[in-house]
Amino acid sequence: MTLREYAARVEERLEQLLPGGGAVVNDAMRYSVMAGGKRLRPAMLLAAADMFGGAQEALDFACAVEMIHTYSLIHDDLPGMDDDTLRRGRPTNHVVYGVGQAILAGDGLLNFAFETMLAAALKLPGRARPCLEAIAEIARGAGVTGMILGQCLDLDSEKNGVPESGREETLERIQQGKTACMFIYPLRAACRLCGADAGAIEALTQYGSAFGLLFQATDDLLDVSGDAAEVGKTLGKDEKSGKLTCISVYGVEKTRTRVESEHARAVSALEMFGPRAAFLRELVDSMVNRTK
Numbered sequence: 001m002t003l004r005e006y007a008a009r010v011e012e013r014l015e016q017l018l019p020g021g022g023a024v025v026n027d028a029m030r031y032s033v034m035a036g037g038k039r040l041r042p043a044m045l046l047a048a049a050d051m052f053g054g055a056q057e058a059l060d061f062a063c064a065v066e067m068i069h070t071y072s073l074i075h076d077d078l079p080g081m082d083d084d085t086l087r088r089g090r091p092t093n094h095v096v097y098g099v100g101q102a103i104l105a106g107d108g109l110l111n112f113a114f115e116t117m118l119a120a121a122l123k124l125p126g127r128a129r130p131c132l133e134a135i136a137e138i139a140r141g142a143g144v145t146g147m148i149l150g151q152c153l154d155l156d157s158e159k160n161g162v163p164e165s166g167r168e169e170t171l172e173r174i175q176q177g178k179t180a181c182m183f184i185y186p187l188r189a190a191c192r193l194c195g196a197d198a199g200a201i202e203a204l205t206q207y208g209s210a211f212g213l214l215f216q217a218t219d220d221l222l223d224v225s226g227d228a229a230e231v232g233k234t235l236g237k238d239e240k241s242g243k244l245t246c247i248s249v250y251g252v253e254k255t256r257t258r259v260e261s262e263h264a265r266a267v268s269a270l271e272m273f274g275p276r277a278a279f280l281r282e283l284v285d286s287m288v289n290r291t292k
Contacts, residue, residue: 006043013063017116028097028105033070035088042066045186047279048204052194057131060120064113065186068142071109074102133192141185150177157244171249180212203269210266211284217258218290220246263288
């Protein structure tokens with residue numbers, strides 16, 4: 001399957017899963033989830049599951065991952081966070097619905113993601129253990145030792161600064177948390193759903209980590225050299241706000257070197273899977289020179 005085909009599967013199922021009914025919170029949730037996006041995280045979960053022979057719950061788990069990712073974007077754009085007005089090429093959630101409703105939309109998506117995964121698990125009681133293990137992986141990636149921790153460190157460094165001697169280490173912790181964890185743990189969740197062994201789990205952990213750091217490095221490059229219309233969000237804000245990024249810590253050329261080294265690490269991590277990992281290999285290749 002291609003990324004476009006995986007994304008189409010996710011889009012169709014999200015349309016079915018997301019609550020309707022005209023309540024403001026439902027409208028606000030749909031506004032951000034159905035605004036498009038690459039659908040990288042759910043596609044990676046589905047591709048990893050396919051690589052191990054498939055799992056019938058995988059699609060709903062992939063959709064839950066996209067809900068969690070979208071909740072994080074809604075909250076990241078809020079005035080108390082990055083204070084942004086453009087996301088996925090359209091006004092951010094709080095610009096359209098107000099700050100309070102945007103907070104609730106993010107809360108709703110986070111909660112509904114877990115409702116979705118648990119509902120999928122409850123349909124198949126005999127699959128309870130692998131489903132619970134997968135849910136635990138996703139919760140860990142999104143939680144206070146993963147994405148939330150990374151966001152917290154990001155805000156703290158922006159507000160209080162970081163000593164010169166600690167900038168590289170702090171940047172690594174921020175980007176592992178806020179970006180890489182939401183690639184790593186969906187991949188680990190797919191492993192749990194499919195009963196993959198410890199070696200496979202470790203290999204995809206390394207792949208997800210490298211993919212996430214590469215993705216964030218290219219994101220930092222786009223913030224200084226991308227086209228806002230193509231990227232779909234406001235550019236140049238990181239430098240203005242004094243945010244700790246690959247560019248502010250390493251400079252442009254060393255950031256490009258970082259992209260190359262993380263790409264090599266990602267490809268190396270996939271070697272044990274051979275041709276079965278073709279999608280994941282092609283996906284990381286496509287990220288190296290991305291423009292959006």
